[in-house]
Amino acid sequence: MTLLPTHNSSDNPDPPVPLAPDPPREPSDGALIVASRERPELFSVLFDRHSGALYRHVSRRVGPEAAEDVVAETFLVAFRKRGRYDPAYPVALPWLYGIATRLVARHRREETTRYRAFSRAHTSPSVAAEDERVVTDLTAVSAGPSLAAALAALSQGDRDVLLLIAWADLTYEETARALSIPVGTVRSRLNRARRRTRAALGVNPLELD
C-alpha cells in the first residue's frame, strides 16, 4: 500500500496516511500470450484489447471492408506465431501492427487507389475563415488531398514506416521491431517519406535535414 509522505519533525505524531489501494493489475499482453500457449482461449483477451485500435488503423489504409479481413487475419497469424513472442515486451500492439502492416501490403493497389480517390474528391478552392479555429480546420482539409496524393506516391516501405509513426504512434524502436528492420532504416525511411509529404505541403523539404 502506498503511504503519503508526512513531515519528519518529531513533534508530529501522526502516522502515515494510507492512500487508496493500487488499482487491479491486468496481466500484460506478454503474460497473456505466454499463458495462451497453455490456454489458447486467453488469446481472445488480446483480441478484445487491441482489435479496435488495429481496425481503426487499418481502415485508414485500406477502407472498412478490407480492414475487417486484415484484422481477423492479423490475429490468426499472431495466434500461430505466439510461441515465438518475446514476453520481455509487455505490450503486444507494435507486434500486431507489424503483422497487420505486412498484410496491408497485399492490398497495396487498393490502398493507393483509396488515397488518390480521396485526393481527387476533396480538392477544392480554400474558403476565407473568420477565426483561428476555422482557419486551422480549413487548412487541414485543404492539405488533406495533397497529402493523400503524396502518400499514394510513396514506396510501400517508406509509407509503412511513416504511417506506423504518424498514425499508430509507435516509437522508432517499436517501428523497427514491428517491421524487423534496424532503427537506422526507420529513421532514413521516415526522413525520406517526410521530405515528400513536406514538399506536398509546399514546405521546403530540406528543412527536415
Add this chain to the structure above:
Amino acid sequence: MDDMTELRTLGRTLEHAPPSGLSRPEFTGRTRRLRGWPALAVAAALTAATLTVPALLWPTGESAPAVSQTGDGHVAALVERASDPSAWPSADPSDGPQVVVTQADTPDGCAPDATPYRLCREAAHPVADAEGLAGWASVTTSRLPKPGHMRCPGDSADRCDAIEPALLADLVKELRDLASNTAGTDNAAAFRKVHLALFSTLREERTREKLADALALIPGVTTDADAHDWIGRPVTSYAFTTPDGVRQEVFLDAKTAHYLGSRETSAQGKTVYTSAVLKLALADSP
C-alpha cells in the same frame, strides 16, 4: 501545422469505427506446457489480477488488503548491480581484454512515470535477463567491439556489425567537422552523433571530456550538473529538444565523463525510453 500534424488529421478523416460485430476468430490449437520462469510469471500475474479485484470490492468499508508490487525493489536490485564509474576502465585496451557493458533499459511499451524509483508500474511484468533478474527493466550485457564496430545487444550483433562500421566512420569525420566549425551544422544530428559516440565506444577520458564539451556547445543544448538518472545516480544531463518537441537527454558522470545512460521524453511530457549503464568491466574475449 507541421506535416505530421496534417498527416494525423488526414488519418482521422480516413478512419472508420470498428463495427459492433467485429468478428473474432476462434483461438484453438495444440497447447504446450510451460516450464521454468515463464510458467511462474504467468501464474503470478494471473493470480495477482484475480486476487486484486475482490480485494477492491471489500464490502465492510475497512481498508482492503492490497496486492502490492511496486517497482522499488527492482530499482534497488539495479542499484545494487551498478558499480562506481570511478572504478570503470578508463579506456578500451587496444589488445587483450574487452570492455563488457551491463546496461538496463525500459522494455518497449513500458512507459516510466516521472518519479525516480517508481517506473513502469503500469506495465510491470515478470521478465528475466541471463542472470535471472526479474523486473520491469531489461538488462543486457554487450561488449564494446574494437574500433570500427559498434556495440549491439547479443541477439542482434550480426545485424549491427553489418551496418554500423560505416556509420562510425561517418561519425568520427562529422565530429571532427563539428569541433572545427559549428556553423551550418544540423544541431539535432550533431547531438545524436555525439550521443552515439559516447554510447557505442569507450574512448580515453580526455576524448570523453571533449565530447562532453562538444555536447554542451551545440546550440539548443541545455546542461544540468545537478540531475539524476533513473536509478538515482547524480549525473550531468545534456538535453536537446527536437523540432518535434521530443526531449532527448544524455547522462554523463561528472567526474569521469563516462556515459551513464539516456532518456527520451515525448512532446506530451511522457518518458518513452530511459537507460542506465550499470557497469563497465574488463573481460577476456569470448
